[in-house]
Amino acid sequence: MVLNLRGHHLICLHFFGGEGYDAAFIKNLRDILQRTEYEDIIVTEGADDVCRMCPYLINNQCQYQKGADLQIKEMDQKALGLLGVSVGDKVKWHEIKERVSDIFPDWFSGYCHDCDWLSVCEKDVFYKSLRQGQRRY
Secondary structure, X not given: OEEEEEHHHHHHHHHOOOOOOOHHHHHHHHHHHHXXXXXXXXXXXXXXXXXXXXXXXXXXXXXXXXXXXXXXHHHHHXXXXXXXXXXXXXXXXXXXXXXXXXXXXHHHHHOHHHOOOHHHHOOOHHHHHHHOOOOOO
């Protein structure tokens, strides 16, 4: 089996702290993170295995707020560029985590400061270490 993850999820899932939209969404995230330990990940475009349980996914597009789907696609492209991966690539979670450490300052300055999930990520040990300039994995 393989996981399908889009660009920004390759970064942001590293900071998951057990919170989300609802119980089904949170369970899905936990299951995905458990699977990252032993499954390959295929970099995908658009809705992925995280999105499939999101209550805002309607007609295969994010309806979180007006213009969200376009904003997320742009964020995905930036994430792929920073991580040096392309749609269709097969990657390992631990390799992506190392890259997240390297690109975190750019990601943070471009996306974290305006993110609705910032308060959740700020509780995560890995996130905190990256904010403090320490590489921990």
